[in-house]
Amino acid sequence: MGTASEVRITKPLHLSPSDLSELIVSIGGVKFWIVSVVPLYVGWVLAQAATARHLFIDDLRVVIGIIVVGPLLGTFTLLLNVYFDMETTDRVNPRKKYVQVVEELIGEGLMERDTLLLAAFGFAAMAVVIAAYVSGTLVRYGASEAIGPLTAIVGTQGFLLLTVLMILLSFAYSIPRIHWKGVAGMDLVTNMVGFGVLCPLCGWSLMRPIEAAPWWYIGTIALFLGALYAPTTASDYEADRAFGIRTMAVRLGVGRTLLVGFGLQFLSVASLILGWSLRWFPFDGPAYAALGELWPFLALQVLFYAVFIRRATVGRIWALLLFLSILQGLGVLLMLWRFVGGRTLL
Numbered sequence: 001m002g003t004a005s006e007v008r009i010t011k012p013l014h015l016s017p018s019d020l021s022e023l024i025v026s027i028g029g030v031k032f033w034i035v036s037v038v039p040l041y042v043g044w045v046l047a048q049a050a051t052a053r054h055l056f057i058d059d060l061r062v063v064i065g066i067i068v069v070g071p072l073l074g075t076f077t078l079l080l081n082v083y084f085d086m087e088t089t090d091r092v093n094p095r096k097k098y099v100q101v102v103e104e105l106i107g108e109g110l111m112e113r114d115t116l117l118l119a120a121f122g123f124a125a126m127a128v129v130i131a132a133y134v135s136g137t138l139v140r141y142g143a144s145e146a147i148g149p150l151t152a153i154v155g156t157q158g159f160l161l162l163t164v165l166m167i168l169l170s171f172a173y174s175i176p177r178i179h180w181k182g183v184a185g186m187d188l189v190t191n192m193v194g195f196g197v198l199c200p201l202c203g204w205s206l207m208r209p210i211e212a213a214p215w216w217y218i219g220t221i222a223l224f225l226g227a228l229y230a231p232t233t234a235s236d237y238e239a240d241r242a243f244g245i246r247t248m249a250v251r252l253g254v255g256r257t258l259l260v261g262f263g264l265q266f267l268s269v270a271s272l273i274l275g276w277s278l279r280w281f282p283f284d285g286p287a288y289a290a291l292g293e294l295w296p297f298l299a300l301q302v303l304f305y306a307v308f309i310r311r312a313t314v315g316r317i318w319a320l321l322l323f324l325s326i327l328q329g330l331g332v333l334l335m336l337w338r339f340v341g342g343r344t345l346l
Contacts, residue, residue, distance in 0.1 A: 148209060
């Protein structure tokens with residue numbers, strides 16, 4: 001058995017505190033958790049009973065749901081992606097600087113590359129176990145709920161089913177044998193389905209059967225998130241092209257990819273106009289007037305997209321994503337506030 005005196009580091013590791021903090025924040029995907037948490041929250045609010053609608057999170061189901069789709073599944077997805085891409089595109093991608101820190105840790109013998117994969121499996125396993133607990137113990141549907149064919153089979157396990165589907169999507173996106181990240185079009189679809197469809201359905205399924213979800217509105221969320229994702233592939237164009245990863249931007253070119261994103265943004269707004277004009281749920285009540293007041297938010301998103309993709313640079317692309325996120329986030333929050341009748345608490 002070895003002694004403490006035998007444990008030593010033969011070469012100092014040159015990492016500043018900022019490097020370490022960036023590693024912790026970036027490799028866990030902390031700044032991207034919100035992309036999955038917000039759609040889940042929207043689905044949870046929309047699924048509330050009409051007499052008890054509110055914005056404040058006071059429900060253990062949604063608290064645990066946020067933990068599952070954010071810290072657990074978000075970290076799993078990013079770790080899996082880093083594991084398979086760190087020796088190719090991530091190595092030269094300027095926005096993946098934290099990968100260089102991981103490589104230095106591995107090079108110094110302080111971490112094995114397989115640790116990333118094992119950690120990813122660990123986060124996925126925790127997500128499944130916790131989702132199973134929530135679905136089996138906390139989720140209950142009212143007797144008056146219309147049970148569709150899927151719910152008739154899975155019962156209250158809808159949240160668990162959606163969790164497993166997101167894990168499978170992450171595998172399909174990253175693992176080499178499938179690698180939808182490198183299949184033009186499938187990279188976009190994977191993110192639209194994962195973040196824009198499955199995440200809001202997760203929030204909805206905590207309260208009501210999946211079949212009762214407002215599919216047209218969820219489709220609108222998916223279109224908007226597709227509009228957000230397309231520019232990220234454009235910003236990664238050089239790194240992906242250098243290693244032959246055929247993303248949508250590599251296949252179509254940066255200009256056409258940004259036009260696809262603009263088209264998705266336009267379709268998202270058009271879908272809202274249609275659903276709003278026909279008073280489809282959730283615009284069949286107080287939220288109807290709210291959207292009428294929020295059209296400038298939507299118009300500005302389309303305008304920003306049209307302006308920032310002209311002679312696009314990486315800086316302009318990320319500025320566009322920031323503005324779109326702020327406008328969409330505030331717009332959705334204000335719409336939900338009217339949807340719940342101005343109640344933040346029960």
